[in-house]
Amino acid sequence: MLKVGVTGGIGVGKTVVARMFKVLGIPVYDSDSRAKWVMHNNEALKTELITAYGAQVFTEQGQLDRGYLASVVFNSPEQLKRLNSLVHPHVRNDFANWINLHADKPYIVKEAALMYESEAWKQVDKMIAVYAPLEVRIKRLLMRDTHRTEADLKAIIDRQLTEEEKMARADFVIKNDDQQMVIPQVLALHERFLGLAHTY
Incomplete structure (x- = not known):
């Protein structure tokens, strides 16, 4: 394919x-929306995010606190690089799995x-x-x-x-x-x- x-x-x-x-x-694989989905649903990544940014990275309802995360990484190239290094490998895996669903295309x-x-x-x-x-x-x-x-x-x-x-x-x-x-x-x-x- x-x-x-x-x-x-x-x-x-x-x-x-x-x-x-x-x-x-x-x-079409929308990397932005899939990254958000992975950050909410991939347990391994959620653990990595909590380890990196603290429990407050998720709300009490278990939702990603995007405002908090943005405040941490927006003006810090180092923190943004760190966040991407955590998220991107999981998104790459998600994309590889998604490809298999469309093998007939x-x-x-x-x-x-x-x-x-x-x-x-x-x-x-x-x-x-x-x-x-x-x-x-x-x-x-x-x-x-x-x-x-x-x-x-x-x-x-x-x-x-x-x-x-x-x-x-x-x-x-x-x-x-x-x-x-x-x-x-x-x-x-x-x-x-x-x-x-x-x-x-």
């Missing part, structure tokens, strides 16, 4: 692109913001980078994340791998710059992946 990764920085529209593949009948898509940073690219055969110019991304994000300021968003973007590096490392680039239509780009890749699928 051909495995395709979709990545890009915050605000580029990678989720929109992934949704288009889903509409075409291709299973010609290809699958894995969407992840930190595809390169988490080494998740090693689990896929082809990579798509979704690109949008910085000013377009900021405009979209200010409309979507109304609680964040432009400075907040630029701080998040500055911590991510540059778009230039993502595009350089990707096999394919989809431009979601409000100038070019995205659907024809996705359809062209879909046909290409169907043609490649039998070789994997």
Whole structure:
């Protein structure tokens, strides 16, 4: 089975692109939502999180206290790296198990913001980078994340791998710059992946 990764920085529209593949009948693994699920449901990871951040990382009801965790890691690159080192291996295992559920499909898509940073690219055969110019991304994000300021968003973007590096490392680039239509780009890749699928 051909495995395709979709990545890009915050605000580029990678989720929109992934949704288009889903509409075409291709299973899509949403790394962000699956990471949240794993953090709530994987007992080994829950134990690791409590060991690392204390019992207060979960509420009395057993729910992950995302606000507390964010306050610990947001301004600390070391703590963020530590959190990712705990979570990413479990997400990789979850993805490997998920693949087995879709063995009848010609290809699958894995969407992840930190595809390169988490080494998740090693689990896929082809990579798509979704690109949008910085000013377009900021405009979209200010409309979507109304609680964040432009400075907040630029701080998040500055911590991510540059778009230039993502595009350089990707096999394919989809431009979601409000100038070019995205659907024809996705359809062209879909046909290409169907043609490649039998070789994997």
